[in-house]
Amino acid sequence: MTAVGAAAPRTAPGGRALLGLSGLAGLLVLVELLPRTGIVSDSYLPPTSRILAALADEAATGAFWVAVGDTLTAWAIGLAIAVVAGVGAGVLIGAVPVLRAVTASTVEFLRPIPSVALIPLAVLLYGSDLGSTLLLVVYAAFWQVLVQVLYGVADVDPVADETARSFRFGPWARIRYVLWPTALPYVFTGVRLAASVALVLAVTAELVIGAPGLGAVIAVAQTSNAITTMYALIVVTGLLGVAINLAARYAERHFLAWHQSVRGEAPS
Amino acid sequence: MRRFITGMTVLALVAAGAGCGSSGDSGGGTTDGGVAKVKVGIIPIVDVAPIYLGQKQGFFANRKIDLTMESGQGGAAIVPGVVSGQFQFGFSNITSLLIAQTKNVPVKVVTNGVASTGTAGKDFGGVTVRKDSPITEPADLAGKKIAVNTLKNIGDTTVRESVRKAGGDPSGITFVEMPFANMPAAVENGQVDAAWVVEPSLSAVTAAGGRVVAWNYVDAAPDLTVAAYFASSKLIADDPDLVKRFTEAMNESLAYADAHPDEVREILGSYTKIDPKVREALTLPKWPTEINKPSVETLSKLGAQDGIFGSATPDLAKILP
Numbered sequence: 001m002t003a004v005g006a007a008a009p010r011t012a013p014g015g016r017a018l019l020g021l022s023g024l025a026g027l028l029v030l031v032e033l034l035p036r037t038g039i040v041s042d043s044y045l046p047p048t049s050r051i052l053a054a055l056a057d058e059a060a061t062g063a064f065w066v067a068v069g070d071t072l073t074a075w076a077i078g079l080a081i082a083v084v085a086g087v088g089a090g091v092l093i094g095a096v097p098v099l100r101a102v103t104a105s106t107v108e109f110l111r112p113i114p115s116v117a118l119i120p121l122a123v124l125l126y127g128s129d130l131g132s133t134l135l136l137v138v139y140a141a142f143w144q145v146l147v148q149v150l151y152g153v154a155d156v157d158p159v160a161d162e163t164a165r166s167f168r169f170g171p172w173a174r175i176r177y178v179l180w181p182t183a184l185p186y187v188f189t190g191v192r193l194a195a196s197v198a199l200v201l202a203v204t205a206e207l208v209i210g211a212p213g214l215g216a217v218i219a220v221a222q223t224s225n226a227i228t229t230m231y232a233l234i235v236v237t238g239l240l241g242v243a244i245n246l247a248a249r250y251a252e253r254h255f256l257a258w259h260q261s262v263r264g265e266a267p268s
Numbered sequence: 269m270r271r272f273i274t275g276m277t278v279l280a281l282v283a284a285g286a287g288c289g290s291s292g293d294s295g296g297g298t299t300d301g302g303v304a305k306v307k308v309g310i311i312p313i314v315d316v317a318p319i320y321l322g323q324k325q326g327f328f329a330n331r332k333i334d335l336t337m338e339s340g341q342g343g344a345a346i347v348p349g350v351v352s353g354q355f356q357f358g359f360s361n362i363t364s365l366l367i368a369q370t371k372n373v374p375v376k377v378v379t380n381g382v383a384s385t386g387t388a389g390k391d392f393g394g395v396t397v398r399k400d401s402p403i404t405e406p407a408d409l410a411g412k413k414i415a416v417n418t419l420k421n422i423g424d425t426t427v428r429e430s431v432r433k434a435g436g437d438p439s440g441i442t443f444v445e446m447p448f449a450n451m452p453a454a455v456e457n458g459q460v461d462a463a464w465v466v467e468p469s470l471s472a473v474t475a476a477g478g479r480v481v482a483w484n485y486v487d488a489a490p491d492l493t494v495a496a497y498f499a500s501s502k503l504i505a506d507d508p509d510l511v512k513r514f515t516e517a518m519n520e521s522l523a524y525a526d527a528h529p530d531e532v533r534e535i536l537g538s539y540t541k542i543d544p545k546v547r548e549a550l551t552l553p554k555w556p557t558e559i560n561k562p563s564v565e566t567l568s569k570l571g572a573q574d575g576i577f578g579s580a581t582p583d584l585a586k587i588l589p
Binding site: 041043044120123124125126127128129210216217219220221222223224225226229 | 307309311312313338339348349352354355447448449452453456468469471472476539540541542543546
């Protein structure tokens with residue numbers, strides 16, 4: 001079980017947030033100083049202050065929020081499909097040993113294929129619409145969930161499983177009361193990984209294919225030589241990433257509050 | 269169990285196929301009032317200003333066309349998008365269309381897209397160098413490293429022609445591929461000796477003190493036709509009326525844009541993020557309604573000379589209207 005985020009020694013939550021913020025502040029100062037001191041030309045890396053000003057300009061336009069909405073919609077739909085499909089397929093494959101044996105090499109073959117390699121296929125099927133983004137997002141996120149669920153299913157305690165069988169638990173009851181509680185922490189790890197990957201792929205798809213969203217706006221800023229705006233939009237994707245990660249961690253803590261990996265060891 | 273998997277796979281493929289079919293049909297549909305929904309695959313650059321201007325002026329709505337622009341970086345998605353029916357029309361440079369023709373991709377030009385101004389010193393694209401570069405004329409580019417946005421395309425073939433015409437030997441030039449937007453930095457840092465850039469990156473290079481040493485579009489052919497709007501052969505056969513209406517609206521837009529440069533500079537602000545100051549100053553291309561056929565022949569000849577069509581030769585009668 002320790003594989004799932006072992007109980008690390010905890011610092012006070014406030015202290016950790018403070019450390020994280022100071023790291024971010026350091027980065028902002030660095031980006032402000034590099035162009036100001038002339039180490040990097042400010043035409044190609046504008047200082048933080050100008051990027052933030054451009055961000056404020058963008059945030060004042062409706063088109064910006066539409067783009068953010070498009071990106072988050074693609075992310076959410078893609079992630080939902082990937083999680084449902086990943087958990088469903090994972091439990092099925094994991095619970096039936098023959099299936100696992102049959103699919104193992106196929107999964108290992110398909111999993112490392114980078115989602116972006118599917119761009120021509122996505123464009124052929126869905127043009128530059130939401131469908132293309134979804135195809136890439138689902139493909140990338142699905143494996144993250146599936147593989148974690150497979151590990152989770154493999155982690156079922158044989159004694160617990162045998163016990164359930166002795167008590168004549170049916171297949172459904174065994175999944176519900178033995179397999180699922182064991183796999184759940186793995187599922188959450190998978191979802192958390194998939195959530196980040198899904199955002200990366202959503203923005204990438206928009207950037208390359210031109211499907212509506214933040215990525216497409218970044219592409220327009222690039223072709224327009226609007227460097228400052230481009231960085232401002234990149235900052236937004238970073239902020240979305242942080243927000244998504246925080247939300248995923250919060251959900252994990254909330255729903256797994258009963259689990260050892262979240263509770264931490266009881267002080268002896 | 270294997271049968272079960274096969275079944276599931278088939279099911280998934282069918283579902284994907286159905287999804288594809290339905291989204292494919294949704295474009296190009298005609299609504300109750302006889303208004304055709306038309307998607308056009310474009311690149312969000314200066315070249316396509318006329319279509320946005322024409323949309324604003326109602327040239328398309330007048331002809332019962334409800335226009336949507338779909339833009340992708342570098343336009344990689346445009347030709348496949350048009351062939352698969354996701355877009356009814358697309359915008360592409362001539363050399364790419366010639367390459368598509370040699371590969372028997374079923375597309376055909378419907379009208380002109382954008383043309384060079386034909387004037388050295390005042391074109392919308394050129395080969396630029398850093399201000400302290402020893403390169404001063406096209407012949408000096410021989411044996412140098414030059415950035416182009418796409419290899420084996422209109423950039424490298426026309427740049428070679430510039431060098432050739434100036435009496436230099438183009439065979440030793442190394443072309444490297446990078447997006448236009450990265451070129452100003454690459455020129456300034458010396459990662460490349462020169463870069464072929466178009467507006468607005470051209471303005472960025474000259475603003476940083478860079479110089480234009482060759483006007484490759486001007487050198488390649490007089491009043492070179494650079495890009496065109498095209499459709500799939502299927503659409504041209506199935507819906508000639510729509511193609512005719514689009515072509516008329518597009519031609520009206522091209523003529524209007526050519527006659528109203530101030531409105532072009534203004535409309536740029538609606539679909540690009542080009543800085544307003546740059547927008548005021550950049551060099552606009554020409555938007556004639558007629559395709560300059562001799563210049564297309566020249567591009568075809570240059571491409572064949574550089575071997576970008578493989579062993580094939582483009583059949584201009586099949587690609588031009």
